[in-house]
Every structure is written in structure tokens, then in C-alpha cells.
Amino acid sequence: MIEWSKNKSIKWNEKLIVHSFPEGRGVIANEDILENEILVSVPLQWLIHSKCKFSHDNIHITNNNTPRIVNLNTIIDNLDSKQRISFHLIFERLLGSNSNWFEYLEHVPSEYFTTSMFTDEEIQSMVYPIFINEAKKLKNEMMDSYKRYCIVLEKYFNLNEEMHINGVNNWSCNVKLLMDLDLFKWSCGVIKTRSYYYDRNLVTQQNSQKRLQSTTNVVEDKDDCTIVPLADLFNHSSSVDTEAKFNDRMNCYQVRTKTSFKKGDQVLISYGKHSNFTLLNFYGFVVENNSLDSITLDPKEAIPEYLFTETISNSLQLKRKYEILSQYGLSLTNGKFEVINDSQQPFTWNYLTTLRVLLLTPKELDKKKETMIFYNDESPSIENDKLLSNLLRPIIENHLSLLVDNTTPPIKKRFEIDYLLKSTKEIWEKCLNYINNL
Structure with a gap:
């Protein structure tokens, strides 16, 4: 994945190396990291957000009837911001090696353990009503979003249709996979656990929100996040200080540490000041002896x-x-x-x-x-x-x-x-x- 990033003009701090820890993947400092150093810088074109471009915009649909061409941007116009990112992630994953993000998505975890992914039995095992009720709410929100997502896609596709891309040989896919529940849940896990705050789309949200309200009767949540390839390799600590934002002058998203690290240290970033219940809800883990509980x-x-x-x-x-x-x-x-x-x-x-x-x-x-x-x-x-x-x-x-x-x-x-x-x-x-x- 690091090699892929170099070919995409993504600037990964060369003092950093990806390391496998007992609890999962993370990043280690191969040399001292100074306060205010940039850890990773990702050009706009490689961010995955509600308005980013697809690897292929037009898909050819075939069934027993007349073949037709569907422009994906027409479809996502009728989805809310998080659903658009979900659609993008699912489509690019289905593209496999034909996706511009293939090498990145290949290394993104396939399962997530936030409370919205819990089975009903796991939710009941939380015992405490405050935890159970919030977990149910988050799971219901995800499932409601899935139902609305499918309603939109079913207006454009029949489940027995096949997708093809002009000029891409030996690739076809049944359109029903775009509405696969497991893939939708995976995409929600990616968004919830790996996205960064991104405000550039908030400016244009008002008009699209009015359009969505007229078609779905649902008020869209804020269009305020993006997936930043490689920036999701860092683990969390509430005791470090991190700056993550889009640099308009450089036209890229940058993650900068405000905390120094010694050679051999795990380089951590802060996901925010969160209690363990919030961390479990939105990131799928808890921290021992969390003073912010x-x-x-x-x-x-x-x-x-x-x-x-x-x-x-x-x-x-x-x-x-x-x-x-x-x-x-x-x-x-x-x-x-x-x-x-x-x-x-x-x-x-x-x-x-x-x-x-x-x-x-x-x-x-x-x-x-x-x-x-x-x-x-x-x-x-x-x-x-x-x-x-x-x-x-x-x-x-x-x-x-x-x-x-x-x-x-x-x-x-x-x-x-x-x-x-x-x-x-x-x-x-x-x-x-x-x-x-x-």
C-alpha cells in the first residue's frame, strides 16, 4: 500500500514504518518525529468523499432486454452524503483491480466491531439500558439508511441485471451486489471508523439537501467526512495532539502531529476526547483505564x-x-x-x-x-x-x-x-x- 501511495503522489513521512502489533496494525517511528511534522499528505483526487470521482463513471447494463448505459453520478444524486460514500466504496471494491483505489481497499479491514454491527444477542449482552438503547438506535439508523439506499438503487436496476464497463475486459458483476447488506455494512464500518472531518462539501450541501428532502422525506446528516488513504493506519491516544485538515493551498489533506515521538515509539494520533462507550460505538474498541470515561x-x-x-x-x-x-x-x-x-x-x-x-x-x-x-x-x-x-x-x-x-x-x-x-x-x-x- 505504501508503494501504491508513492505512485499516486501521496506523501508518506519516510520516518514512519507500518508495523503489526498484537492488537492490530499501527505505525512506528523509524527516526525521531518532531512536533509539527506532517505524517501524511493526500492529494484531493485520492480522497473518498460524497463528491469524489469514480474510477469509471458509466456502466453498461445488460439483461434480456435492450442494453443501456447508466451514469453513476445520476444515481448518487438521490442518496444522502454517507450513502454516496457507501456506494462509492462498494462499487470500487466490486471493480477489484480495475479500481483506482484497488491497492488501498485491498488492505482495508473486511469486518468492523462497532455497536451498530452487533447482533441482537450481543446488544442484549450489554445489560445496561443506556448502552442497549444507544446501540439499538445506531443499528436501526444504519438499517434504515440501507433500506432507503436500496429504494433509490431499485429505481435504476433490476436484480437480475449485469454490469459491464466499456474497455474493461473480463469484468462483469451482478447489480444486486451493489445492494448487498454485508457490503453496505462494511462500507458503513469504513466510514464510521476510518473517516476524517472534511468541510469542503458543506458549502454545497444546502441545495442537495432540499432535493433529497423532496425525494426521500429524510433530512440529510452533515456532509462532513472523507476517507483519507493511509491516514487510517494510525492508532488512537487521547493524550496526543493532532491536526487533521484540508490544505487549500497545497490541494491535499494533511495529518500533522503536535506531539513528538522518539525512534521506536508507536506514532499515535487523537481521534478525539472520548469515553469508552463512544469509542466502542464509533471505532469498535475500548481503552483500559480511560480517564475520559x-x-x-x-x-x-x-x-x-x-x-x-x-x-x-x-x-x-x-x-x-x-x-x-x-x-x-x-x-x-x-x-x-x-x-x-x-x-x-x-x-x-x-x-x-x-x-x-x-x-x-x-x-x-x-x-x-x-x-x-x-x-x-x-x-x-x-x-x-x-x-x-x-x-x-x-x-x-x-x-x-x-x-x-x-x-x-x-x-x-x-x-x-x-x-x-x-x-x-x-x-x-x-x-x-x-x-x-x-
């Missing part, structure tokens, strides 16, 4: 209704509490209500502070005790601590109970799921320990 709570659960139910006796106090929250940029509707992997304070500051303000007594409001919360970062009173503990305890205990696998016998789990459940349980145990020490 967190669980987002439903606002209805995080803030019990009685705290903001207005009555004749509390209306003025509640109004004052809302004013305090607003003054410091806090809100009941868009707050960050999370528990996090932090032994000292396993609740986000936003969440804990919102609760403390809502739990202020009339006397504490009169004495402006909120200043202790915001200026001293302290509890306003022992009573506030007790009220906070009493509020949080049933929430914590409920989540700990939800993490127990009550199936008999327990469902066998993937390592990633098992680790995710254990680390999530540890976070909630940290929460319990925190309130016990208030």
Missing part, C-alpha cells in the same frame, strides 16, 4: 421533578434559584449532567452545582450561600450535603442494580462489552463512595 444521565432522572415544581409557597425561591443558575451559565434544559471517571469528584461540576443550588433552603438563599458554591467551591452547609446525598443515593443504587446481569446463565460477552460494564460499575461505585464521605 463518563455516563450521561437523562435530565429527567438527573434532576428530580420535585426540585423545580412550582407551588404557591416556593415560587419566589424557585425564581431566585433560576436566576442564580442563569447568572452562572447553568440550566436545567441543556446542562451537562454526567458522572465521570474521577475518584475525587465523580460528578461533573455543572451537575453537582445545579443540584446544590436547587437544594438551597430559604434561609440559605437569604444569606446568599450560593457564593460559597461559586466563589469558594465549597458546600453551603451540612444540610445541603445531606440533601444532596439523599437525592443522589437512589440514582446511584439504581444504576448499580442495572449493571447486574440477571440472565441465567449469564450471556457470554465480548471482551469490550465486559470491560465497559466493569469500568462503568467502578464509576458508579466511586459516586457511592463520594456521597458516603459528604
Whole structure:
């Protein structure tokens, strides 16, 4: 693949070598890599995005009726941005050695293990309702996209037709493979796990989105990603700093490290600051001892209704509490209500502070005790601590109970799921320990 890239004017940093690690492929520094070095630079023509060119635009369709020519660009005009990339990936893979991306696609993994790829049994083995519901949602979104994708393609093809390309000998393919579910899932895995942010197509998205809404009644997601050949060889670390963007002056996509690496080090890039659940959903792996682990709570659960139910006796106090929250940029509707992997304070500051303000007594409001919360970062009173503990305890205990696998016998789990459940349980145990020490 590196040799292929040289023939395509892709600039791969010569200090880097591809290496096979026990957990998979990665990249090692053959010499010291300095801060701000470019790791890979890929010309525009080799990016795979919603508006890139096909190796062959026109295909000849044959069946028992009259042969005809179909222009692929006509078809993809009626697909959303991610579906267009899926179609491109599937078609180029079916082309085999006739594809301009053959040597690259030949090395792209054939299977992906994000939660949208899980079987129904694997999803149920996640036990925790927060995980199960999100995994189901992501899988349903993928399957819904597949159904809409097939509806569009079926307008142009019959399943018994064959594709040919003028001037390409000994290549033909049944059109039903363009709608093969396994190939579609593979393409979704490639997009989800290997794409980079790419904003050049966002400018022209508005008009195409209007057209899509009129034909599919579905609002398109942002046309904001691209596959960058070779740039997907790097593994992830949240502790490094990376810059990845299109260079308009050079007309290429560049991945630049803001972190230096010594000779012999694995060269890593950052996919972003993500919890293990997010990493599993979108990249198919988890990280041991992930300091960024967190669980987002439903606002209805995080803030019990009685705290903001207005009555004749509390209306003025509640109004004052809302004013305090607003003054410091806090809100009941868009707050960050999370528990996090932090032994000292396993609740986000936003969440804990919102609760403390809502739990202020009339006397504490009169004495402006909120200043202790915001200026001293302290509890306003022992009573506030007790009220906070009493509020949080049933929430914590409920989540700990939800993490127990009550199936008999327990469902066998993937390592990633098992680790995710254990680390999530540890976070909630940290929460319990925190309130016990208030």
C-alpha cells in the first residue's frame, strides 16, 4: 500500500514504518518525529468523499432486454452524503483491480466491531439500558439508511441485471451486489471508523439537501467526512495532539502531529476526547483505564421533578434559584449532567452545582450561600450535603442494580462489552463512595 501511495503522489513521512502489533496494525517511528511534522499528505483526487470521482463513471447494463448505459453520478444524486460514500466504496471494491483505489481497499479491514454491527444477542449482552438503547438506535439508523439506499438503487436496476464497463475486459458483476447488506455494512464500518472531518462539501450541501428532502422525506446528516488513504493506519491516544485538515493551498489533506515521538515509539494520533462507550460505538474498541470515561444521565432522572415544581409557597425561591443558575451559565434544559471517571469528584461540576443550588433552603438563599458554591467551591452547609446525598443515593443504587446481569446463565460477552460494564460499575461505585464521605 505504501508503494501504491508513492505512485499516486501521496506523501508518506519516510520516518514512519507500518508495523503489526498484537492488537492490530499501527505505525512506528523509524527516526525521531518532531512536533509539527506532517505524517501524511493526500492529494484531493485520492480522497473518498460524497463528491469524489469514480474510477469509471458509466456502466453498461445488460439483461434480456435492450442494453443501456447508466451514469453513476445520476444515481448518487438521490442518496444522502454517507450513502454516496457507501456506494462509492462498494462499487470500487466490486471493480477489484480495475479500481483506482484497488491497492488501498485491498488492505482495508473486511469486518468492523462497532455497536451498530452487533447482533441482537450481543446488544442484549450489554445489560445496561443506556448502552442497549444507544446501540439499538445506531443499528436501526444504519438499517434504515440501507433500506432507503436500496429504494433509490431499485429505481435504476433490476436484480437480475449485469454490469459491464466499456474497455474493461473480463469484468462483469451482478447489480444486486451493489445492494448487498454485508457490503453496505462494511462500507458503513469504513466510514464510521476510518473517516476524517472534511468541510469542503458543506458549502454545497444546502441545495442537495432540499432535493433529497423532496425525494426521500429524510433530512440529510452533515456532509462532513472523507476517507483519507493511509491516514487510517494510525492508532488512537487521547493524550496526543493532532491536526487533521484540508490544505487549500497545497490541494491535499494533511495529518500533522503536535506531539513528538522518539525512534521506536508507536506514532499515535487523537481521534478525539472520548469515553469508552463512544469509542466502542464509533471505532469498535475500548481503552483500559480511560480517564475520559463518563455516563450521561437523562435530565429527567438527573434532576428530580420535585426540585423545580412550582407551588404557591416556593415560587419566589424557585425564581431566585433560576436566576442564580442563569447568572452562572447553568440550566436545567441543556446542562451537562454526567458522572465521570474521577475518584475525587465523580460528578461533573455543572451537575453537582445545579443540584446544590436547587437544594438551597430559604434561609440559605437569604444569606446568599450560593457564593460559597461559586466563589469558594465549597458546600453551603451540612444540610445541603445531606440533601444532596439523599437525592443522589437512589440514582446511584439504581444504576448499580442495572449493571447486574440477571440472565441465567449469564450471556457470554465480548471482551469490550465486559470491560465497559466493569469500568462503568467502578464509576458508579466511586459516586457511592463520594456521597458516603459528604
